[in-house]
Amino acid sequence: MSTALGQPSAVAIGFFLAFIAVTLGITWWAARRTHTTSHFYAAGRTITGFQNGLALAGDYMSAASFLGIAGLVSLSGFDGLIYSTGWLVGWPVVLFLIAEPLRNLGKYTFADVVAYRMRPRPVRICAAIGTLTTVVFYLIAQMVGAGNLIRLMFGLPYEAAVLVVGVVMLAYVLFGGMIATTWVQIVKAVLLLSGALILTVLVLARFGFNPVALFSAAADRYGAAVLTPGQLVSNPWDAVSLGLALMFGTAGLPHILMRFYTVPDARAARASVFYATGFIGFFYLLTFILGFGAMVLVGQDAIRAVDRGGNMAAPLLAEVLGGTAFLGFIAAVAFATILAVVAGLTLSGAAALSHDLWVNVVRHGDASEREQFRVARLATVVLGAIAIVLGVTFKGQNVAFMVGLAFAVAASANFPALFLSMFWRRFSTAGAVASMTTGTVSAVLLIYLSPTLQIDVLHHTSALFPLRNPGVITLPLAFLTGAVASIWPDSVSEARFAEVERRALLGVVGE
C-alpha cells in the first residue's frame, strides 16, 4: 500500500499545532497559579482523584505502549499480549502497598518517606541516585523514540524533532510546574484513549462488532500460530524476571510516585489509582484489537515495509480506516503522548536534584521558600538540557532495553527501601542505604552483562549473565541486603516507627 506517512501532511501539522497551542495556553494559565514550591511540585495538592487517575494514565501510557505494543501484536500476534498484560499488573500493587501511606508520609518525593525516620542525608543521596538513574534511562528511551517517530511521521529531521520535544516540554514544566504537567497529561490521556477507542470501533465495524471474527480472520490469513504463545517465553526465568521488574518497578517509578502528592489526601490517592488502573487496563485491552486489526487490515508486509520493528502499525491502521485526516490525528496524539511523559519525568528528576539533593542534603533542609523555588526551576532547565543532549547523543542507538532497565532499577533500588520504610519496624538507616545502593548497582551491572546489551547492542557472541532482565535477582537481593544491614540496631529509626504508623494511617493536618 502507499502511505502518506513521513510526508508532512497539513492535517497532521494542524492537529499538532492545535495541541501545542492548547497546552501552551494551559501552561500560561498554570504559570499564573504557580507561586510556591508546593504549586510547582505538587499542584498545590488540589487535583481530584479522578483527575489524578487520568493524569497517572497520561504519565504512564507512553508512545512505546501505544505504537510499540500495537506493532508487536501486529507482527508477532499472541506474544505481544504478554507485554499488554505485564504493563498493567503493577498498578494494583501500587494501590495496595504504596499510594496511601506514601501520600500521608511524604511531601514531594518518595525520598521524603524513606528519610522520614532515618538519618536523612545518606538516605536522600541514595534515593536521589536511584531516582536520577531511573529518570535518565527512561528519558533516553523517550527522547530517542520521539526523534525516530517524528521523523517517520512528519518527515522532520531527527535532531530538530528532539529539540522541539525538549523545548516544548521545558516550557510546560519550567513555567507551569506540576499544574501544567498534570493538565497536559490529562489532555493527552483523553486524546490517546479516545483515539484508540475510535480506531477500535472502526476495526470492529469491519468484523460485525464481533472480536471473535477478527481473531478468526487473523488466524485464516497468518495461521493459527498467531493466536498461540510463540518463542517470546522460551525461557520461563526470563519471563518471570521481566514480570517482577514490571510489577514492582511501577511501584518505584519516581514520576508516578510524585503524582500522589498532587491530591488532597490518602482517600483521593486511593481513588486515583483505582481510576488509573481502569483507564490503563482499558487501553491495553484496546491494543489487543488494534494489533490484530493492523495485522489483518494493513498486513504484516506493509507494516514491516515502513518500519521493521512494527512501530507504525497503529498509524497505518488509522490511515486505512480513516484516511489521511485520521492518520494526522493519530500522529499528533502519538506526539502529545511523548510530550506528556517526558514532562512528568523531567519534573520528578528536577525534584530529586533540588528538593532531595540541594535543599535537604546541601542545605540540611534549611532553605528559604524563595531559594527552593529558584533551585527547582534551575534544576528543571538542567534536566531539560540533559534530555536534549542525551536524545541527540543516542541517535541511531538501540535504546529499547533502557525502559526495561529503568523498570529494573525502579523495582530494585526504589521499591524495596520505600516499602520496608513504611512496613518494617526494624529497618535502619544502614539498611535503607545498603538496599538502595545494592539495587541500583546490581541492576545496572547485570543489565550491562546481560544478552540484552552484550549481544543485541554490543554484538558480542555471548553474555556473562543469562537473563535479559535482572529483576528476579536484583529485587530479592535489595530486600536481603536491606534486612541484613538492619541487624545493627538503629534506635532512632525504630523509635520513630510508631510515628510513621500513626501518620501513614491518619495523615497530617494541613498537609
Next chain:
Amino acid sequence: MTDSAIRQLAARRWRVALWLTAAMLAVYFGFILLIAFAKPLMGSPVAGKLTLGILLGVLVIVSAWLLTWIYVRWANRTYDAAVRALSGPPA
C-alpha cells in the same frame, strides 16, 4: 487514640494489602507459567478460532480491575470507618 490501636489497624491494612498483592502475583505469574509450560493448552480454541490464551490474557486485565475494586470497597467501608474512629470523637 492509643498506639496499640493504631498498630492493630496498621497491621490489618498490611494484611489485606499483602493478600491482594499475592493474588495479583498468582494471577499474572500463573498466566506466564501457563504460557511457558502449557503452550498447546493455551493454543486450544474456545470460540471460533479465539484461543484460551487470548481469553486468559483478557481475564488477567479484568482480574486486575476486580482486585483494585475489592480493595477500594474494603478501604472505603471498613478501613476508613476504623481510621475515623481512631482519629477523633464519633461525629
